[in-house]
Amino acid sequence: MAKKRSTYVCQSCGAVSPKWVGKCPECETWSSMVEEAPEPEAKKGSIAGRDVEPQILGSIKGVEVDRTPTGIGELDQVLGGGLVLGSVVLVGGEPGIGKSTIMLQVAGILGNTGKNTLYVSGEESPSQIKLRADRLGVHTENVSILSTNSLEDIIAALTKQRYDYLVTDSIQTVASEELTSAPGTVGQVKHVTYRMVEIAKQKGITTFIVGQVTKEGYIAGPKVLEHLVDTVLYFEGDYSRGIRILRSVKNRFGPTNEVGLFEMSDKGLMELNESGLLAGAENAAAGKVFVTLMEGTRAFLVELQALVTPTFFQFSRRNAMGFDANRLNMLLAVLDKKAGLNLGASDVYMNVAGGMKISETAADLAICAAVVSSFRDNAVSTDTVFIGEVGLTGEIRNVSNMKSRLAEASKFGIKRAFLPEKVDFDGKIDIIPVKNVTEFIDKF
Template sequence: MAKKKSIFVCQNCGYDSPKWMGKCPECNQWNTLVEEVDFSKNKETTRERGIYSKPKSLAEITYTGDTRFQTLNEEFDRVLGGGIVPGGMILLGGDPGIGKSTLLLQTTETLGNQGYKILYISGEESEQQLKMRGERMAVKSENIFFLSEINIPYLLTVILEERPDIVIIDSIQTMYSPDISSAPGSVSQIRENTGALMQLAKKDNIAMVLVGHVTKDGAIAGPRVLEHMVDTVLYFEGEKYHAYRVLRGVKNRFGSTNEIGIFEMTQKGLQSVVNPSEMMLDSRPENTCGSVVVPCLEGTRPLLIELQGLVSASGFGNPRRMATGMDYNRMVLLMAIMEKRLGIQLQSVDAYINVVGGIKVDEPALDLGVIAVLYSSLRDFQIPGDLMILGEVGLTGEVRNIQHIDKRLIEGKKLGFKRCIIPKGNKKGLNVAGMEILPVDNIRAALDILL
């Protein structure tokens, strides 16, 4: 019998080396190379996994239209782009206990009631545990079938025999193929098992949802190629001690990216938040300096968020800066613009920025609001409660145009806001009835309106 060749594979990025190294030259991580058996020369295994078909022209390919499996969960469908696409692969990642399995189990109930056949495969829970959780969440559909198994060759056989419409794998890190000597969760196991499931999904038009663990840095565990193989990548975000969860799409071949869905964790499971803007502003304080509402855009959804700022005297030689919910470097840059263009001395004060609600915002429309709340806290004056502020700020202090301003203003009008400071370049052709528009071309003009 020929001796099997061993290689060393980085468990962080998938880099392989013929010998062990303490530091991976690809991702610069230490002690991540693990010895595994090299199956790249196994032609028989590769041949068995192949999908053989003849090339076709577009006229020969049959297509029934954009048929999707509607989950009947408004927020989930929004992030997916309208529903689950047959033959598509979805990768759902998130911190432990954030609610990934809860969301998928609720989704199986609504899909099963529509007549779709679902196969829920768990490598982390026994069948009795699945039954206990299903009863607690009132899962009663007879079209849902559960299986507690981790052996990939057996699972592929079961899927071919059962012919379900949707398969849920919870989680991909627990799946195991005996053809690979490494332990479940290793780079080789994840890559090969995902490849086998993907080929089955594309060949037999079966939708698959893979649950993925995340690393301490918040990225999905396993090789980066995993995210390239699937069609949709979703991240479930949120704090353990907050009731609200954010489902964010970072990749979607069948819909828009950076779309978000907001859920509330209750005793009955995850509930969709129909009006997230109202939720974000529910506990907003009145008659307080250092607070303003900024209409942001997440994907195609306008979202009103409360932005808070605090400036206080520093008792140390190096003033402290802290940003929660936005980019720290962007905050420091905006403070530098305030010092240079407004003549405000901030070297001796601590500065804090907080986006209320646990949501993370990464768009330039937040810039003018950050400057406004820091100036409001520094000079101890209140920003009117019916006023919104938005605009991108350049290095010379100018306020630059932003996109989709009409959507933002309409969302603000729904919640009772009557005035909004916007970039002067966005004023042309803008007409929102019942909303007073205050155009500005630089940050000094914006602060003059507030004072």
């Protein structure tokens, strides 16, 4: 028989090569090819399927999914109302952002309700976890700690005793004895995740999986890791202010793109309401405006800041924090062409306060307003909001969920709104319609 040879697998995209190469031929990532031993062949058996009868879609009765609240309102908001029995939740984020902290907090809250939780750590010893638990105020007899890197040890622990919840921190540190490759490799992560999802569905154990991220901010390992689980949550944050944003990018039991706001303190992650994003935004200043953004089904009032200064270089600079720099360049070109603002000799800096990241086009009008305010050095009243999409021809287009955006703005005392068109709104907000950039500059 021919001898089985090991292969080299890219740790970023999962591409396979028969020999080592410095750069992955698929994703072009350097030094990502890791040698993995061949997996044992499965025994050949009959290809005859089991006696399973398909069901007519119309005859299937719907089943209401019971949810268990985690005790943390912001987390329940992101999950769609709470935890579903037997679901698998993947939590990713940068080191030190609070993944292990919130997992231990959730385990403690669920333990106080009489639910048994197995907390598996492949990175910390039980004494280290005990120190964090004392700091977070987690004192319950229903949380068991298992410090191991072996999948077989986890399966044995789940077999000996009945657990309602399982936390694995992190999936990249767990390896199976069935494979000879090192922990964290593509083969190990894929195999371990498959087994954990299988156990969660068979035994009805709600499972949390903590995933490490790469330097680009993606969860390390193969993309199949995110396909296997039911829910994928990402932690983002502003380390300088301690604000953490938990974002849902996949949820089989609820809406996606939901966000939860937290603040890191000495007692762990504390829930933060929307007003925490507007701390210190009461005073008007040139270049500071407000916009209402939608994150899933939730509206947020966000502060935008712009600074326009004369350039001292041959080419003007364009920097954006929390916003796409390419779209900023497009909006500056529209202001230059359609509104007559000579921004070519100025440096433009854009910042989204509170650590938020803007991806929707509803903030286009607010960004233009912030740039014009800073360029003219005229402060905008803090009771004004700007909502609308700006096109290349200078027209201002309508966006979705306008009434929800205005309702959120009215909670913070907004009295005036620049919108693409009139909106029937019951609140006390003076709506100023603007059709294009030129009309906006005149009314602004």
